[in-house]
Amino acid sequence: MDYIVGQRWVSHADAQLGLGIIVEVEPRRVTLSFPAVGEERTYAADSAPLTRLRFKAGDHISTVNNVELEVTSVKEKEGLLLYTGTDHHEQTVTVSELELDAFVQITTPQQRLLNGHFDKHSDFALRVSTLMQLDRLQRSSARGLMGSRTNLLPHQVYIANEVGQRHAPRVLLADEVGLGKTIEAGMIVQQQLLTGRANRVLILVPQTLLHQWLVEMLRRFNLHFSLFDDERLRETSSVDPLDDDPLLQLPEDNPFDAEQLVLCSLDLFQANPGYRNLALASHWDLVVVDEAHHLHWSPEQAGEDYHFVAELAAQSPGLLLLTATPEQVGLASHFARLQLLDPERFHSLTEFEREEREYRRWSEMAAQLEAGDRPEDLPAGLDPAAPAATLIDQILDRHGTGRVMFRNTRAAISGFPNRVMHRHPLPNPDSYAHASLDIAAALHPELPYHDDSWLAFDPRVAWLEQTLKQLRPAKVLVICARASTALALEHYLHLRAGIRSAAFYEGLSIIERDRAAAYFADENNGAQTLVCSEIGSEGRNFQFAHHLILFDLPLNPDLLEQRIGRLDRIGQEQDVEIHVPYLEGSAQETLLEWYDRGLNLFRESCSAGTMIFDTFQTRLLAQLEHRNDDFQTLLDDTAEFTARTRLELREGRDRLLERNSCKPEVAAAVIADIRANEDSDTLAAYLESLCEAYGVEHEFHSDQAVVLRPTEHMLTGHFPYLDDEGLTATFSRDKALAREDMAFLTWEHPMLVAAMDMVLSTELGNASLGTIKLRGIAPGTMLLECLYSINCVAPRSLQVERFLPLTPLRLLVDARGKDLAGLVPHERLNGLVERVNKNTALAIIKQVQADVESKMTLAGKQAQERLAPILVEAEQEMRAALGAEHDRLTALRRVNPSIRQQELDHLSYRMEECAIHIRHAGLQLQALRLIITT
Numbered sequence: 040m041d042y043i044v045g046q047r048w049v050s051h052a053d054a055q056l057g058l059g060i061i062v063e064v065e066p067r068r069v070t071l072s073f074p075a076v077g078e079e080r081t082y083a084a085d086s087a088p089l090t091r092l093r094f095k096a097g098d099h100i101s102t103v104n105n106v107e108l109e110v111t112s113v114k115e116k117e118g119l120l121l122y123t124g125t126d127h128h129e130q131t132v133t134v135s136e137l138e139l140d141a142f143v144q145i146t147t148p149q150q151r152l153l154n155g156h157f158d159k160h161s162d163f164a165l166r167v168s169t170l171m172q173l174d175r176l177q178r179s180s181a182r183g184l185m186g187s188r189t190n191l192l193p194h195q196v197y198i199a200n201e202v203g204q205r206h207a208p209r210v211l212l213a214d215e216v217g218l219g220k221t222i223e224a225g226m227i228v229q230q231q232l233l234t235g236r237a238n239r240v241l242i243l244v245p246q247t248l249l250h251q252w253l254v255e256m257l258r259r260f261n262l263h264f265s266l267f268d269d270e271r272l273r274e275t276s277s278v279d280p281l282d283d284d285p286l287l288q289l290p291e292d293n294p295f296d297a298e299q300l301v302l303c304s305l306d307l308f309q310a311n312p313g314y315r316n317l318a319l320a321s322h323w324d325l326v327v328v329d330e331a332h333h334l335h336w337s338p339e340q341a342g343e344d345y346h347f348v349a350e351l352a353a354q355s356p357g358l359l360l361l362t363a364t365p366e367q368v369g370l371a372s373h374f375a376r377l378q379l380l381d382p383e384r385f386h387s388l389t390e391f392e393r394e395e396r397e398y399r400r401w402s403e404m405a406a407q408l409e410a411g412d413r414p415e416d417l418p419a420g421l422d423p424a425a426p427a428a429t430l431i432d433q434i435l436d437r438h439g440t441g442r443v444m445f446r447n448t449r450a451a452i453s454g455f456p457n458r459v460m461h462r463h464p465l466p467n468p469d470s471y472a473h474a475s476l477d478i479a480a481a482l483h484p485e486l487p488y489h490d491d492s493w494l495a496f497d498p499r500v501a502w503l504e505q506t507l508k509q510l511r512p513a514k515v516l517v518i519c520a521r522a523s524t525a526l527a528l529e530h531y532l533h534l535r536a537g538i539r540s541a542a543f544y545e546g547l548s549i550i551e552r553d554r555a556a557a558y559f560a561d562e563n564n565g566a567q568t569l570v571c572s573e574i575g576s577e578g579r580n581f582q583f584a585h586h587l588i589l590f591d592l593p594l595n596p597d598l599l600e601q602r603i604g605r606l607d608r609i610g611q612e613q614d615v616e617i618h619v620p621y622l623e624g625s626a627q628e629t630l631l632e633w634y635d636r637g638l639n640l641f642r643e644s645c646s647a648g649t650m651i652f653d654t655f656q657t658r659l660l661a662q663l664e665h666r667n668d669d670f671q672t673l674l675d676d677t678a679e680f681t682a683r684t685r686l687e688l689r690e691g692r693d694r695l696l697e698r699n700s701c702k703p704e705v706a707a708a709v710i711a712d713i714r715a716n717e718d719s720d721t722l723a724a725y726l727e728s729l730c731e732a733y734g735v736e737h738e739f740h741s742d743q744a745v746v747l748r749p750t751e752h753m754l755t756g757h758f759p760y761l762d763d764e765g766l767t768a769t770f771s772r773d774k775a776l777a778r779e780d781m782a783f784l785t786w787e788h789p790m791l792v793a794a795m796d797m798v799l800s801t802e803l804g805n806a807s808l809g810t811i812k813l814r815g816i817a818p819g820t821m822l823l824e825c826l827y828s829i830n831c832v833a834p835r836s837l838q839v840e841r842f843l844p845l846t847p848l849r850l851l852v853d854a855r856g857k858d859l860a861g862l863v864p865h866e867r868l869n870g871l872v873e874r875v876n877k878n879t880a881l882a883i884i885k886q887v888q889a890d891v892e893s894k895m896t897l898a899g900k901q902a903q904e905r906l907a908p909i910l911v912e913a914e915q916e917m918r919a920a921l922g923a924e925h926d927r928l929t930a931l932r933r934v935n936p937s938i939r940q941q942e943l944d945h946l947s948y949r950m951e952e953c954a955i956h957i958r959h960a961g962l963q964l965q966a967l968r969l970i971i972t973t
């Protein structure tokens with residue numbers, strides 16, 4: 040494709056951009072400015088979704104200077120088109136395509152019909168059915184949630200539905216370990232992308248989870264993220280990775296701009312501060328940060344990673360933070376993360392701490408409201424006459440963590456396995472006498488050894504070997520705190536004990552780590568055991584194993600919970616067997632006792648671990664150093680405190696959060712809608728007609744599954760997502776979950792999305808001609824079937840399309856200009872219309888040309904009349920939605936003076952801008968069929 044600066048192109052992927060103008064051409068990229076929406080876009084030159092706009096003689100064009108021309112001739116000069124025509128003063132004028140008005144509407148169906156370009160009826164029907172399906176999908180409550188290859192779990196579907204529909208969502212996904220936060224984030228990202236709310240997404244994860252995220256996004260959501268690491272950035276940018284001077288001139292070629300979906304490790308920016316400016320200079324619609332509790336923050340000082348994410352958070356409209364243990368590093372730092380999400384709502388730590396103490400009161404109030412009572416002491420600013428559901432939402436928003444935080448607990452979700460604990464006391468060897476020196480050495484007595492001589496006398500080692508042999512062939516995950524321990528153990532098991540094993544620790548490259556994890560996961564020829572340092576205790580999926588050996592214990596209950604969470608997660612089908620070897624009389628034993636008898640952590644997960652730890656820390660540390668008779672009292676006190684805290688959480692904060700994190704009736708309705716889409720045969724039938732239209736071979740594979748293959752007679756050289764090998768795909772979710780080799784075809788599979796887009800962005804089926812026998816109507820009578828869609832050219836940031844329906848406006852005008860659409864539905868007409876041979880069709884069109892044009896004018900007028908109330912309704916809907924946001928901020932401002940007037944003003948401004956664009960929305964003729972009665 041030859042691009043030349045100044046040429047005019049339209050994006051067929053995004054008609055709302057209006058008419059673009061090429062402003063820069065580079066060897067592999069082309070940049071267009073879209074003046075109608077004030078945006079610039081850069082595309083890869085060989086795959087840009089662009090169509091050159093060429094007018095022909097007879098077309099009407101308008102220029103930026105409001106000159107209207109009817110084109111009489113077209114010439115090309117140095118790659119640019121020059122249009123000559125007559126304006127309304129009958130003057131002959133020549134304008135360059137450079138001067139064309141960017142707010143162009145191209146109504147090609149009429150031009151094609153009158154010029155004798157007729158499509159098959161089946162193609163016309165396909166086009167109309169595409170419009171109808173898109174409209175149905177847009178209105179479906181399952182929109183954006185159909186395509187993921189996952190089980191439909193209510194708590195995930197609820198969150199994805201609630202958050203994914205938001206404009207610029209900013210939330211903390213804090214489900215307890217292993218409940219599927221990655222899946223929730225994937226569903227939200229997918230929904231945001233599919234609905235056009237987001238285009239550019241950046242995901243930041245710990246290095247150990249990069250590959251897992253990459254694979255999960257691809258296999259569950261068909262999302263192709265590009266992995267950016269040091270190597271890739273060095274290859275594509277000249278920035279010095281170590282130079283983080285913010286005033287540095289950034290290169291024009293920002294590598295982050297080259298991809299829409301980027302996955303990076305957060306550590307990359309720690310090690311190479313120079314890359315931060317690059318990432319910040321790129322625009323993101325949505326930033327996702329996994330294991331967000333790692334961001335360093337304390338009331339005295341925030342870490343560089345926190346600052347970096349805070350800067351990203353400030354420039355990106357959407358932000359998802361993920362953590363299973365939000366309070367792992369304390370309440371203050373939990374608050375700091377909430378502040379990243381909603382600085383208006385979370386403006387004062389003291390206030391937040393006070394609120395936390397009141398959760399029980401709000402929880403009880405919500406319960407009262409739900410039971411139909413009206414409490415006397417409703418907080419100020421709430422309308423006692425409002426419906427209970429509204430009041431509950433407002434209480435959650437203003438006094439709980441409301442719309443910002445989602446946390447489902449295992450207690451509320453059934454189907455988790457039991458945890459079974461096995462203690463293994465072992466004699467404490469004399470060589471570890473030094474262990475009482477400090478707590479780290481007491482808990483990990485092998486640490487002071489610079490070689491592996493400790494392996495010979497530490498009884499945990501021989502026990503480990505023996506236990507693994509006993510458990511054979513069961514897979515066993517071994518976790519210890521330090522990399523050196525993991526490495527030494529793995530060497531021992533592998534080289535001296537002959538046990539198939541792999542190590543997983545920070546010294547390995549990402550590829551080596553993933554190779555180790557894959558070796559462990561391999562069912563047939565894989566390792567029996569994986570020995571991990573603490574980095575293996577976070578985020579990874581090892582639920583195919585159900586034996587966990589804790590070679591030592593971390594001094595942090597949330598870390599212990601994370602360790603157990605590797606196995607105790609969704610998909611675990613057996614009881615989780617937790618084995619803990621410990622040295623008798625050592626600090627390890629004391630810690631084990633405290634976790635077990637104090638917190639009961641080996642049997643039940645506990646979301647207040649850190650808080651309980653903080654409460655007893657001093658007493659516990661003293662006991663770890665030197666255990667005495669007070670220990671029993673510490674255990675009793677901890678157990679009593681834990682029981683009380685659990686109860687408080689259940690009745691207070693957790694219940695308040697749960698109320699917000701899964702509403703079963705809403706989830707059930709969405710799931711039913713997703714299922715209804717899967718269970719009907721409409722998709723299969725639609726796919727068949729698509730394949731027929733485009734010449735793709737379509738063959739039965741098995742129940743609910745098909746094989747698609749490209750052929751030599753394809754209409755276009757290429758069909759989206761279909762390579763030479765073909766594609767085996769199923770419409771059944773259950774089959775897709777069991778058969779990873781099959782694609783899961785839903786209305787939201789990228790093949791369907793791209794193919795539907797292809798139908799509407801090309802001319803396929805937009806002009807058709809046929810005959811019909813209708814009793815009682817004189818032969819030779821003309822009917823025109825016209826389908827219009829609403830087209831609103833507006834800056835993308837306004838997201839106007841979410842208020843405008845996609846429902847096509849259909850008219851069937853008869854010879855007198857009367858609309859019969861209501862009497863004869865489209866499907867019925869399809870069954871009655873007969874095709875006409877090309878010569879007859881050309882003869883017909885010659886005869887009725889003038890008549891068609893006048894009927895088109897009538898149809899256009901009628902459609903315009905029908906458009907008016909639709910636009911009024913769209914504006915009302917927009918005002919209601921943005922108005923509610925405005926009201927919320929105004930209400931929050933009463934309790935929180937830090938909300939700036941400027942923000943409220945900006946919302947009002949947005950509302951007015953949206954209103955202007957909605958009022959100027961126009962109609963685009965999508966398809967036209969001329970029918971003559973015989």
Ligand SMILES: Nc1ncnc2c1ncn2[C@@H]1O[C@H](COP(=O)(O)OP(=O)(O)OP(=O)(O)O)[C@@H](O)[C@H]1O
Nearest residue numbers: 189190216217218219220221222363578580608609
């Ligand atoms: N709806 C689902 N269908 C099928 N598998 C699922 C579903 N939800 C979660 N899983 C699987 O369960 C495991 C846990 O999910 P995920 O990794 O998203 O949990 P998490 O909450 O992020 O865990 P952690 O707290 O450990 O980071 C993964 O193996 C995931 O693939």
